[in-house]
Amino acid sequence: MTLLFALTGAGMAGGLLLIADGLRGRPNQLSERAASGPWAGGEWRRRRLGPAVAFGLPAVVVTRWPVAGIALAAAGWYSPDLFGSKADQDRATIRTEAVAAWTEMLRDTMSGAHGLEEAIVTTASVAPAAIQAEVATLAVRLERQPIDTALRAFAADLAHPTGDLVVTSLALAAQGSVGDLGELLGTLAQAARDEAGMRLRVDAVRARLRTAVRVIGACTATTGLGLILLNRRYLDVYGSATGQVVLALVAGCWGVSLWWLARMGRFVSPERFLSSPSSGVVVQP
Numbered sequence: 001m002t003l004l005f006a007l008t009g010a011g012m013a014g015g016l017l018l019i020a021d022g023l024r025g026r027p028n029q030l031s032e033r034a035a036s037g038p039w040a041g042g043e044w045r046r047r048r049l050g051p052a053v054a055f056g057l058p059a060v061v062v063t064r065w066p067v068a069g070i071a072l073a074a075a076g077w078y079s080p081d082l083f084g085s086k087a088d089q090d091r092a093t094i095r096t097e098a099v100a101a102w103t104e105m106l107r108d109t110m111s112g113a114h115g116l117e118e119a120i121v122t123t124a125s126v127a128p129a130a131i132q133a134e135v136a137t138l139a140v141r142l143e144r145q146p147i148d149t150a151l152r153a154f155a156a157d158l159a160h161p162t163g164d165l166v167v168t169s170l171a172l173a174a175q176g177s178v179g180d181l182g183e184l185l186g187t188l189a190q191a192a193r194d195e196a197g198m199r200l201r202v203d204a205v206r207a208r209l210r211t212a213v214r215v216i217g218a219c220t221a222t223t224g225l226g227l228i229l230l231n232r233r234y235l236d237v238y239g240s241a242t243g244q245v246v247l248a249l250v251a252g253c254w255g256v257s258l259w260w261l262a263r264m265g266r267f268v269s270p271e272r273f274l275s276s277p278s279s280g281v282v283v284q285p
Helices: 002-024 030-035 043-063 066-077 079-083 086-110 116-124 129-142 147-158 161-174 181-230 232-239 241-264
Strands: none
Touching (some): 043 066, 043 079, 066 241, 086 129, 086 161, 116 129, 129 147, 147 161, 181 241, 232 241
């Protein structure tokens, strides 16, 4: 019976995590996850699996409560989302500004009577650092691939909504379907700078929410650790099967509430154009 209650509590906690994971959503393309963010290479193991094991394993060893181990392992897994540093927010803003700067470079280079492919190759060495690797790879691809194929791969590497618009404009220009590419690139560059400015304003307004998430999480964790170390008898009631079920409910409510607060403070990027299922276009490297 005790094992049954423990498994029930674990199942409830796992179900809540799956619901939260589904609501949080996933990127549309696997190539996007491999190209940037915590999914690049084996980076996700360090950012998610490491904290999950570091939090969950000691909890099971110290408390002997499976629900506590699952709850803290889940907290470690989602810690980059809940307690991520401002560097992640700044990185997205820097990349947006880099796309705007490179777009302006293309416009100015092409105004000097350079062709599209020549302009891309020329700007590869002076592109902003945040996207220089992607632009350099595009320049190399242009030497052995058709421009439309190289641009589709570039969009997948860049994985940026405004970058998709720039790539689409360049692809149409390569087919002769754009009348004034310079004016169009200037408009897109201004749109990218407006997006970067909007990100900065939104981040400033929502900084209080992100701080609240960190403070609530830190205070709750400190309180729980203090009770375990200084007054373990106060928590003995959770050692029973019924106590584990109650603990699962408490941990689930706390986790969902904290996730909700973190989601409210997160900037939602525009949907990518070239990877949108509704657009009928799929970017493949």
